[in-house]
Every structure is written in structure tokens, then in C-alpha cells.
Amino acid sequence: MKVVECNGLTKAYLKKEALKGLTFSLEDHKITGLIGRNGAGKTTLLKLIAGFTKETSGEIKVFGERPFNSLSVSANSIFVDDQMSFPPALQLAELLEEAARFYHNFDSGLAKRLFDYFGFKADGYHNRLSKGKTSIFNGIIGIASRCPLTIFDEPTTGMDESARKDFYRALLKDYIAHPRSIILSSHHIDEIEDLLEDVLLLKEGKQLLHEPVSELKEWAHGIKGPSEKVLKASEGHDILYRQLTGADTLYAAVRDFSGTLLDAAAGAGLEVTPVRVSDLFIYLTNETKGGIDDVFSQN
Numbered sequence: 580m581k582v583v584e585c586n587g588l589t590k591a592y593l594k595k596e597a598l599k600g601l602t603f604s605l606e607d608h609k610i611t612g613l614i615g616r617n618g619a620g621k622t623t624l625l626k627l628i629a630g631f632t633k634e635t636s637g638e639i640k641v642f643g644e645r646p647f648n649s650l651s652v653s654a655n656s657i658f659v660d661d662q663m664s665f666p667p668a669l670q671l672a673e674l675l676e677e678a679a680r681f682y683h684n685f686d687s688g689l690a691k692r693l694f695d696y697f698g699f700k701a702d703g704y705h706n707r708l709s710k711g712k713t714s715i716f717n718g719i720i721g722i723a724s725r726c727p728l729t730i731f732d733e734p735t736t737g738m739d740e741s742a743r744k745d746f747y748r749a750l751l752k753d754y755i756a757h758p759r760s761i762i763l764s765s766h767h768i769d770e771i772e773d774l775l776e777d778v779l780l781l782k783e784g785k786q787l788l789h790e791p792v793s794e795l796k797e798w799a800h801g802i803k804g805p806s807e808k809v810l811k812a813s814e815g816h817d818i819l820y821r822q823l824t825g826a827d828t829l830y831a832a833v834r835d836f837s838g839t840l841l842d843a844a845a846g847a848g849l850e851v852t853p854v855r856v857s858d859l860f861i862y863l864t865n866e867t868k869g870g871i872d873d874v875f876s877q878n
């Protein structure tokens with residue numbers, strides 16, 4: 580079953596298009612990563628899916644319905660980010676009780692265990708939490724609510740490394756026990772790579788790719804050696820990134836279009852290495868093929 584379906588989805592703020600004709604669908608019971616550079620349109624897309632804002636043109640359906648102002652979409656989804664607002668008069672323990680009344684599937688036992696593990700005090704207040712603790716608390720609500728569609732927009736903002744690891748581990752364990760549809764946007768791709776099944780990559784409001792993570796691991800290869808040999812072996816393929824690593828040593832991340840790259844590289848005695856998914860995203864979303872080095876090589 581498809582949880583989210585978009586067809587030519589566009590969102591403009593005044594005249595500026597933040598999303599430009601997205602067409603994709605997300606299957607039920609998967610964790611999908613929404614990846615993109617700052618300003619790529621991730622939050623805009625997540626807010627459209629949650630029904631918080633209205634599309635400008637094209638079509639969006641969530642559980643088969645247009646999400647904007649849809650009671651059924653809001654009853655079956657949760658949007659977690661660092662801006663979530665809660666009634667300021669209620670203490671943290673009371674917020675958990677309210678969440679349990681609001682979300683049908685809320686697991687109060689799990690919420691309380693996570694609450695204690697992360698060192699929250701029952702009589703604390705949400706608006707007095709630090710940035711990282713705010714994200715952890717919101718994440719607890721997001722996990723424990725077990726909504727059929729759970730949307731996390733950069734959920735680990737402000738969390739330290741160990742909290743981020745714990746958060747993602749808790750999310751994965753609960754997802755395995757209670758599969759549901761989860762969309763996760765994050766800049767820490769390394770940390771979520773093993774969690775994700777599919778990735779939707781946005782660049783400047785456009786959809787660059789929508790693929791299973793397993794396939795992205797095979798997408799490109801790094802080849803390294805004398806510049807001339809690297810360029811010769813790369814002929815007919817797409818060089819995603821290149822960097823001089825010595826006087827005449829070139830590293831290139833190359834997308835193998837015809838299945839001949841590895842043979843050509845081996846024949847030329849070049850070093851071949853895998854390209855990490857997180858690096859692949861950086862290369863695909865860079866404006867230039869040399870990244871920040873290009874800024875310094877142009878004077």
C-alpha cells in the first residue's frame with residue numbers, strides 16, 4: 580500500500596518555488612530518509628505531507644487523501660521537530676499523559692522508560708529544557724506515539740553524539756517490533772544510513788533520486804591513480820567528484836554506466852574503493868565536481 584503519493588507536486592512561497600514538480604510514492608512500513616542540502620525543500624515537503632500547508636499545484640495524497648485539513652491524516656500521523664509546541668502550564672509527566680490520551684497507539688510504558696533513561700524529571704517543563712533535551716523529549720513522543728505515519732524533521736537537533744545514537748537505536752528497535760511508515764530527514768547521513776530502507780534525495784526543490792539504500796551502495800566507485808589513467812578509465816562514465824590528492828594523483832568518484840569501469844580501472848592498475856552513501860549524497864548535491872576545493876583553485 581502507498582502511504583504518500585505525489586504527482587507534479589509544487590509549493591511556492593510567493594513567487595519562489597521551494598518544491599518543483601515532485602512525483603514519487605512511499606510504500607507502507609518503510610523507513611524513508613529525506614536527504615538534501617540546506618534549503619533543498621525537506622521541511623516544506625514534510626509539512627505538506629503532514630497537512631500543515633497547502634500545495635501550490637500538483638497532487639499530494641496521504642493514506643489516499645489530500646492531507647491539508649484532513650482529520651484522518653492528522654489522527655494517523657505525527658510531525659516531530661524541535662519546534663513542537665506543548666501546553667506550557669503542564670509538567671513533563673503530564674505531557675506524557677496527555678500524549679497517551681491523544682495518540683491511540685501511544686505506549687506509556689515505553690515513553691516512561693525512555694523518559695527515565697534520558698534523565699527527565701516528572702515536574703520539569705518543556706519550555707525550560709535545553710535544545711538537545713527538547714529534541715530528546717519530542718523524539719520520545721514521536722517514538723511512543725506509534726503513529727501509522729511518523730515524520731521526523733531533523734529530530735536530533737542539538738543532541739550530543741551518544742544521545743543521537745541512543746535515539747536512533749530506540750527508534751529502530753521500536754520500528755522492528757511495531758513496523759510503521761517513518762520519514763526521517765537528517766543531515767547526519769552516516770548515522771541513519773543503516774536505519775533507512777529508501778532514500779529520497781532533493782536538490783533545490785527537485786527530486787534527484789528515490790532509491791533503496793542497498794542500491795546506492797553500488798552506485799559509484801572511487802578510483803585513484805595517475806590523473807591521465809583515471810580520466811581514461813572514466814571515459815563514457817559520469818565523474819561525480821574529483822580531487823587531486825598528490826602532484827599527479829587523481830581521485831575520482833565515478834558512476835559506472837556500462838559495467839566496464841572496474842575492468843578499465845583494474846587494467847590500468849588503479850586503486851578502486853567503494854563510495855560511502857553519505858559521500859555520494861555530497862557529490863550529487865555539490866554545485867561543482869571538486870567541492871570546496873574549487874573555490875580555492877579558481878584564483
Ligand SMILES: Nc1ncnc2c1ncn2[C@@H]1O[C@H](COP(=O)(O)OP(=O)(O)OP(=O)(O)O)[C@@H](O)[C@H]1O
Nearest residue numbers: 592595596597615616617618619620621622623624
Ligand atoms: N515560510 C516561508 N516563506 C518563504 N520562503 C520559505 C518559507 N519556508 C521555506 N522557504 C524557502 O523554501 C526553500 C526550502 O526551505 P526548506 O525549509 O523546506 O528547506 P530544508 O531542506 O528543510 O532546509 P534546512 O536543511 O536548512 O532545514 C528555501 O529556499 C527557504 O528559504
